[in-house]
Amino acid sequence: MCPVAASLHPRDGVNPAVRYPGLEVAEDLAFQEISWTIQRAVFGLMALVILAALAGLLGDGPLSRTSVAGAGLRVRYERIERYRAPATLRVHLAPGATPDGLARLWLDRAWLDGVEVRRIVPEPERAEAGRDRLVYAIRVAAGQPAAVTIHYEPDRFGFREGRVGLGDGGALSLRQWVHP
Amino acid sequence: MTPVLRALVIYGLLMAVFRLTGKRTLAQITTFDLILLLIVSEAVQNGMVGGDQSITSAFVLVVTLVGTDVALSFLKRRSTRLAQWLEGVPLVIVAHGRPLEDRMARARVDVDDVLAAARERHGLERMDQIKYAVLERSGGISIVPRRDDPPPPHGGPAAARA
Numbered sequence: 001m002c003p004v005a006a007s008l009h010p011r012d013g014v015n016p017a018v019r020y021p022g023l024e025v026a027e028d029l030a031f032q033e034i035s036w037t038i039q040r041a042v043f044g045l046m047a048l049v050i051l052a053a054l055a056g057l058l059g060d061g062p063l064s065r066t067s068v069a070g071a072g073l074r075v076r077y078e079r080i081e082r083y084r085a086p087a088t089l090r091v092h093l094a095p096g097a098t099p100d101g102l103a104r105l106w107l108d109r110a111w112l113d114g115v116e117v118r119r120i121v122p123e124p125e126r127a128e129a130g131r132d133r134l135v136y137a138i139r140v141a142a143g144q145p146a147a148v149t150i151h152y153e154p155d156r157f158g159f160r161e162g163r164v165g166l167g168d169g170g171a172l173s174l175r176q177w178v179h180p
Numbered sequence: 181m182t183p184v185l186r187a188l189v190i191y192g193l194l195m196a197v198f199r200l201t202g203k204r205t206l207a208q209i210t211t212f213d214l215i216l217l218l219i220v221s222e223a224v225q226n227g228m229v230g231g232d233q234s235i236t237s238a239f240v241l242v243v244t245l246v247g248t249d250v251a252l253s254f255l256k257r258r259s260t261r262l263a264q265w266l267e268g269v270p271l272v273i274v275a276h277g278r279p280l281e282d283r284m285a286r287a288r289v290d291v292d293d294v295l296a297a298a299r300e301r302h303g304l305e306r307m308d309q310i311k312y313a314v315l316e317r318s319g320g321i322s323i324v325p326r327r328d329d330p331p332p333p334h335g336g337p338a339a340a341r342a
Contacts, residue, residue: 020272023312023324028269035268036286042200084231 059085059179071170072097081178083157086118089150089164089174093140097166101142104167106135107150111162111174115152122148133163154178183228183237187244190228194220199266202288202319267317274313277326287315297321 049058056064057080064080074092081087093103102125109132124136140146154160157178165171228241256263273284279291294313298304302325312324 020275020312023272023314025270025272025312025314027272028264031264031269032271039200039202046201 056080058082068172068174070172072166073164073172075164075172075174077174077176079176081154081176083178083180084153084155086151086153087115089152091148091150091164093146093148093166095143095145097169098140098146099143101140103138103140103146103148104135105138105148106130106133106165106167108133108163108171111160111164114154114156114160114162114178116155117150117152119151120148121151183230183232183240184244186228186230187241188248190224191245191248194224195266199268270317271315272312273315273321274307274310276312277308277310279307289315289321294321294323298323298325 052058054061056062059078059080059082064078065076066079067074067076069075072094074094076090076092078087091105093105097103112134120136120138122138122140124138126137128135128137136148138148140148154176157180160174160176160178162174162176163171164174229237252266256266271283271287273280273287273289274294279294284290284294291307294310295304295307297313297320298307298310302323304310304323304325309326310323311326314322314324316322
């Protein structure tokens, strides 16, 4: 056996004394060792990213969904969203909240400025622009529980806060984070 | 976000992922690697284009990506350390016909990969015909055959090609 080969330690991955006669190669075992250490950390990080994505920490998962209730409303929404990814805001109206069959659902301007509303189901009869809000007049069954779904896409990333309410009643606060 | 920033973010992200997952990632283009490459390009396309279908945006993206690559190549020539971080370093994985198994395991290369490279490029048949095998920065495996190897009795692949 060649003397150099004989001198190789069985686990020579970090042995800087190993040389290769006749082979001009810019091997750097110390750097390689650092690379492997970082790679192992990155593999762990990648597993965490996948788990976080499955859990919803990157949007659209169990941990991202939340709801708030009060003022005759219950709002289900995603507290973690992704930029330009389709999202929904589902507003459940309490049976007594719309005695005349016309729900005047409003969203404040701060929230609307960060999204592009694609569609509202059921379709509003009209929209009225207020000073700091947009009011949607939506026909629902009088005195019955109803739900309104707003389909939208966030068009800004970062933290977003907004309010949603019904008529002149109270409002519910929405706090959302939008990933880039 | 402007197309320039989008391109820079995607460039950095892809470089980080492929650099940090090791040299062998997508180095050998198998059928599945090719499919994976196409899926990756499709996946990053939307993030980079962001709904902007204009030719201007495409032009800016291409110039930014290629310009970044050229700028980095200049920087790599100036700094060996930067070149190491961006491209890695070569690693000897077979010396004098003997696989350095610890290194191969950590670099996710197996004996079959080395033998395949030896067959494809030099028509070698056995590990002991390899003087050195080096896992290059590109992720490919280069083979240095033993020069004292006796010629095959009926002519080797070189003879066949001739």
